[in-house]
Amino acid sequence: MSEVVIAGIGQFPVGEHWKISLRSLAARAILPAIRDAGSLKPQALYVGNFLGPMASHQSNLGTLLAQNAGLDGIESFTVEAAGASGAGAFRMGYLAVASGYVDVVLVVGVEKYTDMVGPQLEAYTTTAMDYDYEVMAGLTPAAQAGLLMQRYLHEYDAPRAAFGAFPLLAHANGAHNPNAMFRKAITPETYAKAGMATPPLNQFDISPHADGAAAVILTRSSLLPRAGIEQAVRITGSSVVIDRLAPHDRPAPLAFEAAALSVEGACRQAGILPADVDFFELSDVYSIYAALSLEAAGCAPRGEAWKMAQEGVFGLKGTLPISTMGGFKARGNPLGAAGVYQIVEAVQQLRGQAGENQISGARRALVQSLGGPASTAVTHVLERCP
């Protein structure tokens, strides 16, 4: 089996794009990705999207987005896995190319969050939870994170303020990413003074939902145009694992079992250990999820990720940089598109195109997207071509 490689990337800045429609937003990532891949012609488009049918009253995005981008007559459909939709679409693209049935795949993650405003929009984000047994208790995704963080503080006797290390790091990195929603570093005082959201989470522990689109072109290395070989990035591990949907149904809600198993699966396929990666693009949807993801991956002992964060281990100059382009907190959280942004950012690092945020000598990345509180975990290992 010939290797599956990422031959092109495209992204549009995350933000509140009132003037741009869902279809046009997708095109603004799709067209640059195709150009970046030396105009390889996609035979299939897999779309990662979460809220389209609700917030934009639009289903069958595969057809709409392909048509709008001038890709008539190809294969196309949507993959949905809540916040992991984009990563799920990427996994689909990987499987299609690896199978040999499709030579060139386009994956786009797109979310049009600002087509409506108000409490109904927030209610749509709760549809990824158990409607009968969580949503009807008035729970929201942020409150779900509040429940997990409260328990974490109790079990590990951790100080709440220590979690500020994660948003501080994210904002510092987002400051140099032209595609980030927030491009300004914050101070520990800003974090300490932030208003309570769903306690113990404060407003800086929560990533902002926003519009966004990111795209990649996948193909087999043997099909790459000669000029594209240098910047191609290999996909050497790919794994999707699910947990029980609601934390209340899990024997150990802080374990993020699916996140642990999908890191294990992706690393086994790549023939590496998690410690062998140069950086980790994780899902810091909430500060507590960054900590739980690091612990699930084995990058920090249980109950201690916050200590390592305070020591600077996860900064750009630390031993395991995370959220290198700002993560969910500063780049912004375009829900179903986020997984593709994470892949695009990892490719920027591996190509040496991450600007001021470049990790020197970055050769191998671990990238993980979560749907809900690791109800779905999608993990990939990406490597620079030798």
Place this chain on the structure above:
Amino acid sequence: MEIPRHWRINPQRYELIGEECPHCKIKIFPPRDVCPNCGGEAKEEYTFSGRGEVYSFTTLYDGPAGFEEMTPYTVALVKLEEGPVVTAQLTDLGSTGVEIGMPVEMVTRRIRSDGDERGMLIYGYKFRPVGFTTAK
């Protein structure tokens, strides 16, 4: 409105009816088609006592649609004495501070209305501190 959907789970909302696995005897809530413990088919009803303790909790100051008028409200993970954990609001807290490990018991309260002005009222379980007495 979602009448069949809410009507269908009245036994769970009003009486905490779950299941006891006929194979491995663990108690299951909410009901599932397959036992999460042994993988056998789960189908025998079991009524939970409604007693448990707070496993974790948080408070919402902004509610999603359907819950906006109830804010602020506290949601907890409640570990039932028979084993399962449920997500539910805490109620009748008065000036009681919530703590992990606090004993609570099930009560029936209004959950929300389904739809606007003439929406159906939905009732279901919430939990209150044990020892709470209603002020007359």
